[in-house]
Amino acid sequence: MSQDYRTLYRQSLEAPDEFWLEAAQAVTWTQPPTTAVDSTAAPLHRWFPDGELNTAYNALDRHIEAGRGDATALIYDSAMLGVARKYSYTELRDEVARFAGVLRSQGVAKGDRVVIYLPMVPEAVIAMLATARLGAVHSVVFGGFAAKELASRIQDARPTVVVTASGGLEPRGPIEYLPSVHQALDISDHRVATVIVKSREGFLHHASDYGSTSDGSTSDKQGSGAEGAGTEGSGAVWLDWDTALATADPADPVPVLATDPLYILYTSGTTGSPKGVVRDNGGHAVALAWSITNIFGVGPGDVMLTASDVGWVVGHSFIVYAPLLVGATTVLYEGKPVGTPDAGAFWRLIDDHRINVMFTAPTALRAVRKVDPEAKLLKNYDTSSLRLLFCAGERLDVDTYHWTGAALGVPVIDNWWQTETGWPICANPRGIEELPIKAGSPTVPQPGYDLRILDGEGHEVPTGTEGNIALKLPLPPGTLPTLWGSDERFISSYLSAFDGYYVTGDSGYLDDDGYVFVMGRTDDIINVAGHRLSTGAIEQVLAQHPAVAECAVIGLSDPLKGQRASGYVVLKAGADIDPATLEQELIALVRNQIGPVADFKQAVVVDGLPKTRSGKILRKTMRQIAAREDYVVPSTIEDHSVLDAMKPILRGTADR
Template identity: 60%
Template sequence: MGTTEMRTYADEYRRSMEQPEEFWLEASGLVDWITPPTRALDDREAPIYRWYPDGTLNVSANALDRWVAAGRGDQVALAYDSAMTGSKRTFTYAELLHEVSLFAGVLRGRGVQRGDRVAIYLPMTPEAVIAMLACARIGAVHSVIFGGFAANELAVRIQDAEPKVIVTSSGGLEPGRAVEYLPIVEKALAMIVGDRSVTDAVTSSIAVISEDELSVETVIVRDREAVPGNAAEFDGRVGVRWVDWATELERAEPVGAVEVAATDPLYILYTSGTTGTPKGVVRDHGGYAVALAWSMRSIYDIHPGDVMWTASDVGWVVGHSYIVYGPLLAGATTVLYEGKPVGTPDAGAFWRMVEEYGVKVLFSAPTAVRAIRREDPGLEHLRRYDTSTLEALFLAGERLDTETYHWINDALHCPVVDHWWQTETGWAIAANPRGIEPLPVKPGSPTVPVPGYRVAIVDGKGRQVAAGAEGNIVLELPLPPGSLPTLWGGDERYVSSYLTAFPGHYATGDSGYVDEDGYVYVMGRTDDVINVAGHRLSTGGLEEAINHHPAIAEVAVIGVRDELKGQRAAGFVTLKHGTAIDHEVLVKELVALVRETVGPVAAFRDVTVLDRLPKTRSGKILRKTIRQIADGEPYKVPATIEDPTVLTALEAALGR
């Protein structure tokens, strides 16, 4: 069933480029089909492409039923660990199959059919995984919305996806506080129908409709002891039925997996930071299942029985692909963690998890590693735990600076693997393919293009640049299986958003370069390139230089307005825990580092020290918001922000 045995990366990549039809048909053997596909790609409507157009399958059955049938029913499929409550629970494949089949019966009983949408607004608890797989089981399209999103952000996503059912919880937990979800859901629905008895907040991005036009018929509520809430108290409000999860399960009948076309939508995932009309990335069933199954073996080297822990959230693409679907499609054990890398209770949380669950591969974000580095620069906590089962630490989501890479790589006994991908692609564009052939690491690079992705670097007019020259990173069409086939609501917006700037290519929105060995370097978003007196400078390069200072924990560099030079580089930094350094000394040393590494052309001199940088809940630094505050522009508090109070501290530091 494997596709990569005894082959080199170069062989695999060449085959994927020269014989894509054969390559991806062979890879389709990694999943079980009801109707096996006879062709891989349908390009008749290019630049809109469809993978496995004549195949049918069920992703939920591939994730659960087939492993039970193969004798793995007693193997742990899902291990849940809440550092917030101290509760833990494991589900074998047989137990998880039962829970998913039963909740699929709940959805079916509430009128959900193939093609209907279900909005999932849940914390990091097992119910989130169960609800997602239950939707896949009956051919419904799920849209997971990060638990705790504000009512307006929830409302615009509900209005765009038009779900029949919302699955939610009484609340979620953040360090030091609980977030009640039910009032947020009620307010979001009230905004859509213009119910002024609940809310006065209706934005221009919401077109008010009548209760009769509202798509939502039922809200299913999982009551949680840590955040009490009662569905009965809300039942009937905003013209919607509110029902209890446990009560619904008691009267439900298990439902089997239905046959679904490979090209049918599996889920809609809205891109983080969306304002106005959200962009809903669509993921299909067949191409996604094949891509994830292939990536589990070829990139992560995960096989049946292995343990993979992805320290992310199911609200993000990483959680979809590598907490839920990827590990279960591979027959592995996946770990669901409700907690933080630090503070729940300390900077040893990750190492405790590795020891306790025997984790083989840990997937997290550079920002999590930097948080650990800030709190525990000497990695004293690491020495408290046995992490010998860990074979690789994969990082993605933010650029991995070389200083952070060396710090963690030197401390661990296993490789640290940077890789690069996007919500839109669903899996890695560039990575070190450990399951095929581990390649030499170049710090600062996510290594090489993954088979299926033809990466090019072009200038503003679409002309390919020389090796080592920085430009726009684009991907030649067609994108491989697993990538978005379109956006929810129509192909036109997909084409105009991603395929128009560089015809024949998908515009990633990232800048970078490819060196003479074919290694990819991602320097940042194209709007993170600043222009200082006519010189284009990558903020990623400036941050790289500043990160070499021993006192620095994290850094964000932005371009602020300058009357003389157009823009000037400004650095916002946090210091490692326990570090004390005079501000003037720090500025002098950082200026010297930038001059030595980037050159005097950077004209770098502005440094602001903060306790914390503003970030999204997925760990991405909010550079645009920092720039708006620094320039004195009006700004909107991003829906994805982790802690809005950080912006108040930033304004105070800048004298705003």
């Protein structure tokens, strides 16, 4: 195949079988596929239906067999503990094989589920890969989720084993996990056979609080009395990680069909019955091996820091699986972008581990910039090893893009995707060619993603016109084939709005060069006196002001014009400006760049914006609070106190 983006993209749409079967050669198969996509059950599609492989083998064993067992696979860096540890591919494979043996001894077999509720420690990576080694299905739940949210995922996934730890470390103090696990087991109707606990120092609760037996395991007892625990008991056996690992026999990789599930990942902010995104084994391995090579330009020997969490899709794809699939080194960071100990945390990591490629959320960069607006801390570190910085998770505003690029002196590259897709829909494919970067755009659709902009009737709109971003079926490999337990729910949630399309739920437009501009969720479009406006476009303008660190714009009800835009801005550290003066300057900016039709007249300074732990601003919740509607706070919220502080402000602005 020709190695230029536009030729590859065209080939992927015109000859998908040829394109993806060639890409599949980057993966080691126990039974190589002869068919790329099976569309006999359309609108459901299955990739590499006759292929067979093991994902953990591809991530570990095959590199050892190729003579790279001594290469570094994983670097664990804990700013919370002040420690760093390296694992070679052989060391990581051996730990994974032994923990797979532990899981096997507790009854886990091919197709069984394992729920993983761990902080950012090596055991999280080991547990994920060990589950995959057995051909089982892991479901990682973000460490520290409330018991009710953990219970809903246990109820839906119905795991054989839950893997957890004493707790997680946050700047504000330790977060105890075990009372939440015990309570979740009591809430759920599903009975888990075993809970495996990685003990950590400095926590109040231990596995032994829930009963013990002479063999070193513990049996969950009724009414344990542990703080926050339930009173009925779940009947689970509680097993200490280190004790079990010491006597475990290693397990060999178990081949599975390419179409068999690798993991379930529940989308953030789910209420009621959780929505479990399914990832298959074969399409996932092929897509991640292709994308990390061709989009991120990462290969054997490269060191990649993805500053996310294994509880999110970014962590699944680009902390754990993709770097290991291509023989690179991945950095697992337990810490924050600021406050552990300061806003130089990322720069220290780059210096200490000679990181080549970094991937983080724009909100993390905005947090760094807010505390250290002149990037003075960067001067304390050697970041010359870094060649690329990628961003995703929230829209990369133009101001943050320019600030970061100027500070680091490397290309800053936006990319856009979703939990459902598992890898970038739009990106700048740096491993293929260096396309020009346009600030505000994640660049172009990637191979396999037939992206269209549709109006409300499902018709394509002219270039430059904003509409619904949709993907023509079939989706490429690595994207969700269904939702856990319900093909019907998958179809109704994603495939029913426009016949033959997956609806992303985002709005945006294409420019004359085919670049995509994602403006926000479709429900972030507001109608001001008959004019459809994107709140994302207004946010881009507000973010340009030199005093603004980050911002959010929502639509409020207006008796005269239907809706009006209201802005909420967080100031940079050291910014000295009167709020009334700032408001007038922001109003003038919007009027100048968008026009009087925006009718923008309100910008309020706030201490912080409510966000999920992955950095997404809770705009929908903000709108509901302002409108005095019923709302449910997403389980993924980072800090309830920020939202509580915003409530009177939101209601006050709605009344102005």
